[in-house]
Amino acid sequence: MDYLHLLLISSGVAALFLSVLLLISSQLKRTLLSKPKDYLHSAILGLLNPFLYYIVLLKAYEILPAQFAVSLNYIWPITLVLLSIPLLKQKIGIKSIICILISFTGVVIIANRGNFTSLQTPNTFGVLLALGSSIFWALFWIFNVRDQREEKQKLFLNFAFGFSYILISILLFSKLRMPETSSLMAAIYIGLVECGISSILWLKALRMTSSTDKISNLVFLSPFLSLIFIHLIIGESIYISTLAGLTLIISGIILQKIVQKSNSIE
Secondary structure: OOHHHHHHHHHHHHHHHHHHHHHHOOOHHHHHOOOHHHHHHHHHHHHHHHHHHHHHHHHHHHHOOHHHHHHHHOOHHHHHHHHHHHHOOOOOOHHHHHHHHHHHHHHHHHHOOOOOOOOOOOOHHHHHHHHHHHHHHHHHHHHHHOOOOOHHHHHHHHHHHHHHHHHHHHHHHOOOOOOOHHHHHHHHHHHHHHHHHHHHHHHHHHHHOOOHHHHHHHHHHHHHHHHHHHHHHHOOOOOHHHHHHHHHHHHHHHHHHHHHHHHHHO
16 A cells, blocks of 8 residues: 555545544544634644654655664654754753764664665665655644644544645545555554554653653654564564664763753753
8 A cells, every 4th residue: 555545544544544533532523623723724834744744754665674774763853952042942961962972872773773884775765755754743832832732632633624724635546445455454554553552551651651751762762673573574674783873873862862961950
């Protein structure tokens, strides 16, 4: 199945799943009766995620080995810091710059397969897409933080708008067609688990924890677990350079969090 139809089905399933949750919690009617400015905000957020973010990311997965796309996409926390400078007027110190350089060194190692004497990038356009997806994800988080609505309500409208955008795109540039059963089940799984259930579990964890740092650091397990699944399920051989580059990316992000925490204490 092409990535456009994959995103259409998964975003539709996510919106349906979230609408059921809102109905059970008696919030669906209130969500549908949102103010025009809230609908406008959701239209913008839905454009960023799931529409633009997943189109760019899934195209990167189509072009690159999965291990490259997973690892390069994980640069988004650093992208978030960089975008916060012009958008949130935040200042950046020399320590933060060093952390960013450490992460970008990891990006170079992954993209060039650890070779510093010649260009080894499997697909430059794919690498740019994987890195570019982090921009849309970081922008989504920056604008989402400013929206004080209940999270399930925001997520539902985001995916509803995202579904509309992708449907229009397919009607304009492709054509609707029914995928094979195995592909259809995979798309439903992505919409239900990645876009729906995981988002709700994460939000619930944030509400239950006494400190966000206690669970946010667990996110750093995600890309390494992904590499294990990529190897076991897809059968890709994981490069040593991918592990080394990903370790540098994560190290830069962790050091950046330490710097931000020490600055807030000061």
